[in-house]
Structures are given as C-alpha cells and as structure tokens.
Amino acid sequence: MKIQKQTAVKIFRDAVISLFIYALPVLLLYFFFSGKGQQSWKNADAEAVLKNLSSWGLPVLMVVVGLVEFAYRLYDNKWNKNERVLDIVCFVIPKVVIRPLITFFVLKFLPVIFPGAKGIFSWVPFGWAFLIIAIADDLTQYWYHRLHHQVPWLWRFHRTHHSAPYMGMAMASRQNVLYTIFFSQIYLTAALTYLGLGYAALFVTGIKSLITLGAHSSIPWDKPFYKYKVLHPVAWVLERLISTPATHHAHHADTADDGVGNYKGNFGNMFFLWDVIFGTGIITRQYPQSYGIKHYKQEEWYAQFLWPIFKSKKAGSELAANGPMVGDELPVAAVSGNDEREEEGFIGKYAIAAIAGLFIFASTFAQTEKKKGIFILAVDSFAAKISRQTSPQIIDVRTPEEFALNHLNGAINIDLRGTGSREGLAKFSKEQPVFLYAIQHSRPDILAKELRENGYKEVYELQAGIASWIGAGYPYYTTVKSEWTPADYKKIITTNRIVLVDIGTRYCGLCTKVKELVDSLKKNNDPSYTIVELELYKNPQLVADLKEIEAVPTVILYKDGKPVWKRTGLSFTKGDIEAELAKAK
C-alpha cells in the first residue's frame, strides 16, 4: 500500500514550514543579541542535569493517576487480562531498556560526533533554551507521530498505542517497543542537553510529561474550562496551545462519525499548536463515544509490544505474518491525510498570534541583566572586534609581573592593586571601544565599570582571559620559551597509560584550588596513573599548539594517548577525578 500523492505533497509542504519553525528561535536569538549587545558565553557542566533527567518523579505520578483511574472504574471494565499485561509491560520495560541506550548515546556516541562540544551552548539564556528545546522536542515528536499515521508502512509500529478500547494514563506509555526505542525527539533532546541546554530540557520534559499524561488520562481535567463561562477565554487559549483530554481523546476515537473523533489528525503531544499550524487539528470540547480501532482483534500482548519480532496468530490481523499493512475496516483514508476536512485548516490563521504569544512568554525568562555598554565576549568574537579597529585600545588588567611574561600585542597594563595608576588611559578615546582581559573576567569587571562611569562608551571583556586567547592560536607577545614542546607532551601521554594533566597558573585563584586537589591525588602514590602539572605562563607556545585549552584551570585525563575526560574551571570534586581515574583503569 503506497502513500497517497495528495498526502505526500502535504507532508512535504508542512516539512518545509517546519524547517522554518526550527530555525525561528535561533534567528530571533540572533536579532535579540545583536540588538541589545552580546551576552556572556558561559561554560557550564551539563552532567548534573543529565543525571536528573532520569528522575523517578514521573513514573510515580503515573502510578498515582493510574490508581485513581482504576479506583473510579474509569477503564469501563475493558481492562481485561491481555490489556493489563500489555499496559504494564509497556510501562515497565521501556524504562529499563531506554535508560542505558540514552546513557550510551550521551556518554559514548555524542562525544564522537561532536568532540569537545559538551556544554558549548550553555551560554544560551534559560528562556531561549526553553523555547529551543520545546520546539525541538515537541515538533520532532509531532512529525514522528504524524508520519506513523500517514505513511502506511509505518502504521503498525504505532498501532499498539491506538488499539485499546479505553483511555487512561497507561496510554501515555502503551507503545510498540521499537516505536519507543527509536523516538527521535528523545535523542534530539539528549543531544541538545549534551550541548549545554540541559537545564531547560529538564523543565520542558517535565512540563511535557504532565501535559501528555493529562491528555491521555481518563480524568477530564479540562471540563471545568468548558463548563464555566468565565473560564472560556482560558479554554480558548489552552485548547489551541496544548493537548487537552478532549482534543487528544478525539485522536484516539475509533470513528469520526460521532462528529467528535479525529483519528486522522490531532497529532500534537505537548503542543496542539502544530496541528493548528499544519491544519491537522480539529478542536472539540466533547469526548468520543468509543475508543480504539474498529478492526482490533485483541492481538496477543507480546505481538503488540514486539511486532515485527513476534507476530500475532490472529487471522487477518495487521500484526499477523501475512496480515494487511492497514486493516480492512480501516482503509487507507483512515491513516492518510485529513484532506476532506481541509476547511478546518482555517484555524491556522491563529498560528502566528499563538507563536508570538509563545515568544513573549519565553522572553520573560530571558536573562536581560546586562550592564549597559559592557560586553563579555568569547575569544573569537573578542578577536574579531579587535581586528576591526584601526588602533585597538587594549588593557591587560593583570599584574606587571604577568604582563611582562606575555600579553596581547599592543596592550597597555593597568595593575588594579594599590593606587593602580591609570596614566595609560590618557591617550585612549572615550568614543572608541576599549578591550580588557586578565585570566578570568573578575578584574576586568572592576575596571569596565569604572571606565563606563568615566564616560567610555563601549567596553569589551575577554571572557576566558589570556589562556583562551593563546589557546585559540591568536598572536601574542612573550619573553618566555616554553619548557615543554608538543613532542614532549605527546611522549608523556602516550608512554604512560593513564595521565592526568592540570594546566593552570599560580596567578589564578581557581587554578590554585584545582592544584590543591591534584596535589592531594599525588599523595596516593598510585603507580597506575601519572600526574603532570603545566604552568601556563611557562608554556604558552605548548598551549597554543595543543589547540584544546579554552581557559585555565583545565584538567584533562588521557588514556592510551587519547583524552577521555576534560574539565574547565572548578566544576568537579576530588571524588569526580577519582571516579574517572577508576573508570580509566
């Protein structure tokens, strides 16, 4: 059975629109930053958030909702033994299978696909990250879901979700295991978490789980919004924005003849908005009379859960060895487009208003705490701004001793200690931008504020300091010949099986704390690993040649010459290092 041409054209058209929707938050973020000045590109550790993603809260909530439904006999006595086993297996098994898969994907697969990219987008403000994850996760699930309805050969992987003649919290997890394992949005959200949007992912997945659980539950939480006139405006927004029990139950109806059911549409999971935009939705405030699929043959639970690995023995079943791709009583129209109700697509005109509302909602979260006229830039942006100046005004805010060892070409030195002479500023124009750097940006922060108060219009700070500048390979002045050459470095990480390298400088407070941690490991006298401590100021050329130092302190663990763990700043404990060392052994 082939997909109808009309349906294929509609899928293609909506897919192109989706590309634009995916890109929209990024474009808006660009205009937001370019209009208001750049935000700080901060590093953060996504690992703690990843640990929280697999929390136990949601399964517990599902069980509680299930007990309420069961206690009030909301399953309408249709929950026979076969259905019970299927619902319980679908609830338990994927949680056991998927967790290790996601863990493997995040810890082993993503570092290969995006080496060194862990946490690189953690600078994205929470509101924007929330918007990105919400669109990424839910629009992707919308497509995954819709294609399983509209592409005939995909239908049987999703059929289990629709076979039950009742609704309830169990429906939220009742899926064929292959449908669940290859859920695209789970991997997309995990990848974006790895890239640094984990905190927002935690919120989005939590909210999404509540909405989808509520939409499948037989507890009609939305009814009061339809009953009381005063709540009608809220209902109007809700039913267009998110999946409600009414609209999602309509998706699970076994017929459209009752004027309520819409099993050919209403594909949205968290957001109903996608159905509004693509014209696949029908909004209703009533509940269908019956659920499931007309040609349901009560197929064995194992066939429903594991098809096509195990087939049903029921003759004529879609899940049987020689069964039809789509059941006889549910011909292609039932799993094809929604074209005969195309006129319902008029609700799409509300889409722009709804999207605008979403952006306003998200932007209220946006981090707008920016000191006017002071910009903290990542090294590439900092270098690009400097390169656009004919005579750049650069100030090194470290001690004269550090300045003498190395500095950016053309920089002057202002030492903030003591009286901290500012005489070098005399030749600087207040109309031109001033560029500040040190090791981190705490010292530049102090001077930046002072400069702004004294009328300097634009002040730029180098976020990760001199180490990021040298590490990125930009030109600098130095009087020091590196103690280590790249060949020395390579030799030590390859001739020793496990090597822990700590790169820092004695002039940096955080580096000193990390050094204390590393020194305490030295006291273990464990012969299974080697510890190397590198002083940034004594090895600037090595840091430049390595091309992987973005800030100090940086700690890298090598195994057989390859980096297996890397941390910047003080984002770890001694226990974390010991755990990584134990893993490497």
Place this chain on the structure above:
Amino acid sequence: MIVKDIILLIKKILVGIIIFLVPLLIFYYGLKFVQHAL
C-alpha cells in the same frame, strides 16, 4: 522476523534519523552562527 521486516525496520530507523538530524543540525549550526557572528 524475516528479511522483509528487517528492511522495514531499517527504513523506519532511517526516517527517525532524518527527523532527529535535521533539527539538530539547524540548532547546532544556528547557535554556532549566533555565537561567532556577533
């Protein structure tokens, strides 16, 4: 499970990979662009 089913499964996985990869690349290169263009 027969060859026909394995082909079906591979096709399904490919569809899944496409709808995973397209938005991921949009966000990855989009955010990289934002970070480096400003």
